[in-house]
Amino acid sequence: MSERGPRLRAALEEVPAYRPGRSALPEGGEVWKLSSNENPFPPLPGVLDGAVAAAAGFNRYPDLACTGLREELARRLDVPVEHLATGTGSVGVTQQLLQATAGPGDEVLFAWRSFEAYPVLTSIVGARSVKVPLAPGEVHDLDAMADAVTSRTRLVFVCNPNNPTGTLVRRPALERFLDRIPSDVLVVLDEAYLEFVRDDEFPDGVELYRDRPNVCVLRTFSKAYGLAGLRVGYAVAHEPVAAALRKTAVPFGVTQLAQDAAVASLRAESAMRERVSSLVAERDRVYAALVDQGWTVPETHANFVWLRTGERTDAFAAACEGEGVLVRAFTGEGARVSVGSASANDRFLFAAERFRKG
Numbered sequence: 001m002s003e004r005g006p007r008l009r010a011a012l013e014e015v016p017a018y019r020p021g022r023s024a025l026p027e028g029g030e031v032w033k034l035s036s037n038e039n040p041f042p043p044l045p046g047v048l049d050g051a052v053a054a055a056a057g058f059n060r061y062p063d064l065a066c067t068g069l070r071e072e073l074a075r076r077l078d079v080p081v082e083h084l085a086t087g088t089g090s091v092g093v094t095q096q097l098l099q100a101t102a103g104p105g106d107e108v109l110f111a112w113r114s115f116e117a118y119p120v121l122t123s124i125v126g127a128r129s130v131k132v133p134l135a136p137g138e139v140h141d142l143d144a145m146a147d148a149v150t151s152r153t154r155l156v157f158v159c160n161p162n163n164p165t166g167t168l169v170r171r172p173a174l175e176r177f178l179d180r181i182p183s184d185v186l187v188v189l190d191e192a193y194l195e196f197v198r199d200d201e202f203p204d205g206v207e208l209y210r211d212r213p214n215v216c217v218l219r220t221f222s223k224a225y226g227l228a229g230l231r232v233g234y235a236v237a238h239e240p241v242a243a244a245l246r247k248t249a250v251p252f253g254v255t256q257l258a259q260d261a262a263v264a265s266l267r268a269e270s271a272m273r274e275r276v277s278s279l280v281a282e283r284d285r286v287y288a289a290l291v292d293q294g295w296t297v298p299e300t301h302a303n304f305v306w307l308r309t310g311e312r313t314d315a316f317a318a319a320c321e322g323e324g325v326l327v328r329a330f331t332g333e334g335a336r337v338s339v340g341s342a343s344a345n346d347r348f349l350f351a352a353e354r355f356r357k358g
């Protein structure tokens with residue numbers, strides 16, 4: 001007798017499986033992982049000791065409300081603590097945002113290519129992704145995005161700087177765009193890479209959100225603060241958006257270890273800034289070397305570079321892998337390569353030059 005399996009939601013058929021960055025070569029050997037935009041530095045000073053101490057309390061649930069972390073952030077950002085919501089990485093907060101705003105029949109708008117989780121998480125809630133192609137120069141086409149808003153649009157992502165292209169939306173353009181978006185559509189400014197930006201016209205989302213109840217800012221401890229493995233991120237938004245994000249959070253999702261490490265990392269801000277400055281210097285070195293090699297690279301404001309390798313993308317990724325360098329390949333489009341340690345970057349530059357000459 002043939003039995004039918006459990007019924008699953010039809011929306012899941014649309015969901016592409018998330019592909020994490022590779023971390024090892026099938027045949028072993030030394031690898032430089034430049035595929036996940038990770039921070040090559042170990043945890044900031046003091047963070048590991050606090051984490052080891054927190055490990056003694058694993059028999060207890062964490063603080064559900066993330067009180068200490070939210071209070072520390074509220075002080076530093078000068079926002080009410082009620083305007084803060086946390087999650088398991090900013091990808092967790094992204095899921096909370098979609099659960100809070102969108103469902104079947106609704107539209108979620110974003111530039112494409114942008115962060116891969118947007119279409120995945122949109123499909124999971126049963127909403128439809130509206131992807132607005134990047135304009136020449138790999139930048140957000142904000143006019144086209146504003147034109148694409150309909151009565152079904154519930155949420156708009158602006159990834160700034162954009163993953164995977166590293167490009168920036170500047171303040172005047174973003175303000176014009178926000179002025180065009182209806183007040184009942186939530187605009188999420190995803191600032192996962194903000195600490196790497198060195199541009200005077202970068203629009204600080206926390207300043208923009210203050211007098212705009214439909215703007216939400218998304219930030220993470222995974223990149224500049226180097227806590228990717230602990231999974232903690234947050235949103236800054238007015239009520240009732242922040243309250244909705246707290247409702248849709250996985251209960252006790254952010255561990256005490258993650259909360260304590262995030263607070264300790266915020267308190268190690270000057271060390272973080274120093275490390276980020278050294279990564280920015282490496283980024284600028286990698287960028288200049290690629291341009292010297294003859295590559296066309298959009299100016300990057302994050303901790304990665306984007307090479308539009310088109311049809312040769314898989315070959316390029318394989319060539320890098322052959323030198324032990326793992327990159328993130330988007331077949332048929334391009335490759336995103338994180339900025340790592342100086343030796344990893346040297347290895348990547350060697351592979352890139354060899355590929356161009358080959």
Ligand code: PMP
Pocket residue numbers: 036037088089090091092115159162163190192219220221222228231232233
């Ligand atoms: N937003 C963007 C633009 C990202 O690139 C990433 C990580 N790749 C995230 C959010 C999520 O990071 P996390 O969940 O580790 O905070």
